[in-house]
Amino acid sequence: MTDEWQRLDPRTLATQPVATAAKALIPALAWLVGAGSAVGFNIIVPITVAGVLLIGALPWLTTSFRVTATHLEIRRGLLNRTTVTARLDRVRSVDLESDVVHRFLGVTKVAVGTGVDEGRLELDSLGAEDAERLRVALLHGSRATDEPTAGTPPEEVVRLDWSWVRFAPLNVGNLAIAVAAFGALVSQFDNLIDERRVERVWHWLGRSDLPLLVAGALVAAIVLWVPLACLGYAVRWFGLSVTREQGKEGPTLRRVHGALTHRATTVEEAKVRGAVVRRRALVGLAGGAELHVLTTGLDDNETHLLPSAPLDVVLDVATDVLGERAPVAAAVTAHGPSARRRFLIRNLRDAALAAAGAALVVGAGDSWGLALPWWLPVVVLVVAVPVAVATAQLHYKRLGHTLTDRYLVSCTGTFTAARTVLETDGIVGWRVHQSWWDRRRGLAQLVATTAAGHEQVLVPDVPVGEAVAVATAATPRMLAEFLA
Amino acid sequence: MSLTPLALREPTHRVSQRAPSYWRVSAAAGAALVWLAAVALLVAAVAAPDGWWRPLLWIGVVVCAAAPVPWLTVAPRIRYDVHRWDVTDIAVHVRHGWLSRTDEIVPLSRVQTVDSAQGPIMRAFGLRTVTVQTASSAGTVAIACLDDAVAQQVVARLVAITAATPEDAT
Numbered sequence: 282m283t284d285e286w287q288r289l290d291p292r293t294l295a296t297q298p299v300a301t302a303a304k305a306l307i308p309a310l311a312w313l314v315g316a317g318s319a320v321g322f323n324i325i326v327p328i329t330v331a332g333v334l335l336i337g338a339l340p341w342l343t344t345s346f347r348v349t350a351t352h353l354e355i356r357r358g359l360l361n362r363t364t365v366t367a368r369l370d371r372v373r374s375v376d377l378e379s380d381v382v383h384r385f386l387g388v389t390k391v392a393v394g395t396g397v398d399e400g401r402l403e404l405d406s407l408g409a410e411d412a413e414r415l416r417v418a419l420l421h422g423s424r425a426t427d428e429p430t431a432g433t434p435p436e437e438v439v440r441l442d443w444s445w446v447r448f449a450p451l452n453v454g455n456l457a458i459a460v461a462a463f464g465a466l467v468s469q470f471d472n473l474i475d476e477r478r479v480e481r482v483w484h485w486l487g488r489s490d491l492p493l494l495v496a497g498a499l500v501a502a503i504v505l506w507v508p509l510a511c512l513g514y515a516v517r518w519f520g521l522s523v524t525r526e527q528g529k530e531g532p533t534l535r536r537v538h539g540a541l542t543h544r545a546t547t548v549e550e551a552k553v554r555g556a557v558v559r560r561r562a563l564v565g566l567a568g569g570a571e572l573h574v575l576t577t578g579l580d581d582n583e584t585h586l587l588p589s590a591p592l593d594v595v596l597d598v599a600t601d602v603l604g605e606r607a608p609v610a611a612a613v614t615a616h617g618p619s620a621r622r623r624f625l626i627r628n629l630r631d632a633a634l635a636a637a638g639a640a641l642v643v644g645a646g647d648s649w650g651l652a653l654p655w656w657l658p659v660v661v662l663v664v665a666v667p668v669a670v671a672t673a674q675l676h677y678k679r680l681g682h683t684l685t686d687r688y689l690v691s692c693t694g695t696f697t698a699a700r701t702v703l704e705t706d707g708i709v710g711w712r713v714h715q716s717w718w719d720r721r722r723g724l725a726q727l728v729a730t731t732a733a734g735h736e737q738v739l740v741p742d743v744p745v746g747e748a749v750a751v752a753t754a755a756t757p758r759m760l761a762e763f764l765a
Numbered sequence: 766m767s768l769t770p771l772a773l774r775e776p777t778h779r780v781s782q783r784a785p786s787y788w789r790v791s792a793a794a795g796a797a798l799v800w801l802a803a804v805a806l807l808v809a810a811v812a813a814p815d816g817w818w819r820p821l822l823w824i825g826v827v828v829c830a831a832a833p834v835p836w837l838t839v840a841p842r843i844r845y846d847v848h849r850w851d852v853t854d855i856a857v858h859v860r861h862g863w864l865s866r867t868d869e870i871v872p873l874s875r876v877q878t879v880d881s882a883q884g885p886i887m888r889a890f891g892l893r894t895v896t897v898q899t900a901s902s903a904g905t906v907a908i909a910c911l912d913d914a915v916a917q918q919v920v921a922r923l924v925a926i927t928a929a930t931p932e933d934a935t
Contacts, residue, residue: 577900709875710904713773717864730904737903746770752870753771759872763851763858765774 286345286356290408292386297337298330299382346404348418353393355402365402370530371395373578374548375416379409381541391415394548394578401580420528420547435535439587439598441521448589449514450507451563459509516540518588523598525550534574534602536586546584548576554707554733555688556599557583558609560592562696570595574602575703575734583734599702608688608702613681619722620680620742624673632665682740682751689729689755691740703738705755707731713748727752773868776851776858784848784910785841787890792841796833803829850908852919854926857897859906869906874930875899879923881916895919 339359346355353372355365374394383389388406395401407415449455486494519540526533528549535547555575564570572587572595586602587595599609640658647653676695683690689708691701712728719725719742727740727748740748753760803826810822843863851858856872880896887893893916895908911919 709899709901710869710871710906712870712904713866713868715862715866720866728903730899730901732900736901744770746772747768749771749773750768754768756872759856759870760773762853762855763773763776763870765772 284347284349286347289341289344289346289404290388290406290411291341292388292408293341293406294338295386296382296388296406297340298333299386300380301333301337303382340405344404348415353402353419355404367393367395367402369419372419373552374546374576375419376547376579377412377416377545379406379543384541384543388412389543392580393419401578416545416547420533420549421526435524435526438523438525438534438601439594440523441518441538442590442594443515445569445588445590445594446511446514448564448567448569450510451567451569452510452514452561452589453563454561455510455513456506459506459513514588521588523586536584546579548574548579548584550602552577552733553602554731555701555703555738556586556603556609557702557734558595558599558700560698561589564589565698568592572599573734575701575707575731577732582736603688603702605685605687607685608690609700611683611685611690613683613690613692614747615677616680616682616724616743616747619724619744621673621677623718623722623724623742624676625670628669628673629666632662632669635665636662680742682743684751684754689738689740689751691738693739693741701738703729703731703733707733708756711752711756711759713745713752715745719745729755773858773860776849776860778850780845780848780850780908780910781890781892781912781915782845783890783892783912785845787887787892787910788841788844789837790890791886792833792836796837799829799833848909852922857906857908857923859908861909871897871899871904871906873923873926875904876923876927879920879927881920883913893917895923897923 340357343359344355344357346353348354348369351369353367353369357363357365372393372395376392376394377389378392379389383406387409389409389412390406391404391412393402393404404412404415406412517540518538521536521538524535524537526535526547530549530551532550533547534550534553535545537543537545553574553576557573557575558570559573560570568591569589570592571585571589573583574586576582576584587598596606596609600606603609636658639661643653643655643657672695679692679694679698681692684705687704687706689703689705691703693699693701708729708731710730712726712730714726714728715724716726723745724742725745725748727743729738729740729752730736731738740751743751749760749764753764806822806825806829810819810826813819813822840863844861847860847862847866849860854873856870857876859869861867861869876897877900878898880898881893882896883893887910891913892910893913895911895916897906897908899905908916908919
């Protein structure tokens with residue numbers, strides 16, 4: 282790395298057009314197959330191709346950057362030239378990302394974070410080796426040398442174990458995403474689908490044995506989903522490894538993963554302000570959890586450090602990253618009878634509303650000549666009340682908070698249990714909010730605001746006296762003068 | 766771990782005495798719109814043919830007619846009683862709300878920007894709002910509706926204190 286202005290890698294010229302072409306492939310295919318006729322085809326295609334090539338060339342033509350002794354500078358823009366400057370000693374994170382196109386061309390995107398969310402500097406793209414050299418230069422401060430600093434060898438924190446794939450099918454949240462993606466894909470071809478055929482299928486459905494059909498569809502869905510989920514997990518997290526390196530401003534954490542889109546994220550460990558251990562419904566039941574870390578200056582400040590993995594592994598890694606076991610292991614203080622009563626009343630109210638809704642439907646059905654059984658609301662009530670009581674109990678059981686030497690801990694969730702850990706040193710303000718109902722119950726919503734993660738950590742439905750006490754214990758200096 | 770319950774004391778300073786009038790005036794615009802909707806519903810309720818929707822229209826009329834009343838009468842008074850603020854050498858404490866209560870505390874060592882703003886109606890009342898921003902987008906605190914002169918003093922004071930505590934603020 283020298284002081285001179287440098288260009289992006291020339292291969293960048295190809296990334297944009299190839300990516301655009303890849304994205305346009307499916308619609309274009311559908312259009313070609315569906316429309317067939319080539320009216321205006323001869324004019325439109327060359328113009329589009331030329332436009333895509335030109336737009337793809339713009340970043341390369343207009344962007345240049347350099348690393349000086351103190352700053353990283355990036356100049357960009359065609360008409361409005363802007364220069365973005367970041368002080369090297371403020372660089373907190375470097376994110377290298379290369380999707381399939383980038384990898385094919387041997388280039389990678391570089392995003393440099395300075396701890397301020399808006400201040401990310403992006404270079405799309407550099408050659409893979411140049412990018413790595415830039416990363417080392419920025420985080421390890423050895424700008425003169427061409428090879429990565431010797432220093433201490435990276436210490437491995439954790440690496441993907443293929444047995445973790447077993448949790449993937451249990452992550453039903455991803456099922457919704459997969460179904461949506463499938464729907465989007467199908468909708469591209471919907472002009473190929475014959476409506477009469479759809480009607481014939483519908484009629485056939487009406488004549489067949491419905492329960493058997495539903496059972497069959499369910500089995501088919503599971504048979505399809507399990508390998509698909511495992512494949513998705515494997516592709517996304519292939520080669521995951523988290524390592525610790527010695528940067529110029531202290532240790533850095535580096536996470537590498539991805540079979541198709543390869544991603545290497547390095548963040549200064551001092552900027553890791555906390556973690557979230559999340560046990561999603563089914564994954565949690567199977568003894569799994571996932572780990573996010575709360576950082577600043579990345580595009581997703583709740584960085585996914587570990588995908589669904591065994592709870593022990595997650596807790597060990599969290600302990601390693603946080604430097605304390607207590608935040609993820611210590612017992613938490615429950616929020617008391619008032620909070621419990623609130624959840625119970627709220628859930629019972631919802632159950633009553635559901636029954637009332639059912640009664641309304643039955644009544645309305647009568648006047649529209651639709652004979653619904655009169656006992657339907659009763660059945661709804663009988664089913665909903667135990668569910669309401671059980672979920673209220675679960676919600677209460679999972680709610681809690683505590684303070685350790687350096688961390689504020691908040692546990693929330695009903696089906697998905699989340700344990701959020703935030704370094705008290707990273708708290709940049711407090712909010713104690715009481716709605717009118719909160720005031721009648723003596724509860725409060727305590728919010729610790731922070732630059733990391735999703736900007737705030739909520740301790741919900743906590744007795745108001747306890748809320749102030751927790752805030753005071755966490756940051757005594759900030760609150761001392763404001764206590765009664 | 767259960768801690769001894771603590772409570773926040775009431776911050777010392779009130780907002781400007783003209784604030785309630787300002788709140789009433791700025792609520793009036795919204796109230797006028799809602800009342801316009803009430804009149805429209807009233808016309809509909811009278812003109813519409815009989816049917817199950819008629820009682821619904823009447824309920825709509827009553828709700829729209831009554832909804833803005835608290836904001837024009839009692840709410841500004843209550844808000845004036847609740848709204849309070851404090852600036853010490855270490856932190857800012859603001860309390861606001863009328864049915865709800867919100868206490869916000871921001872340490873001055875973490876303040877990134879100090880703004881003051883004044884809309885056209887506020888200018889007519891000689892009011893100004895001071896806004897303190899931190900590195901958290903969720904941590905912005907506003908001391909609303911101060912006397913213009915007081916607001917200027919507060920801004921000057923905040924700027925002086927924050928300038929004296931150099932930190933990364935994240």
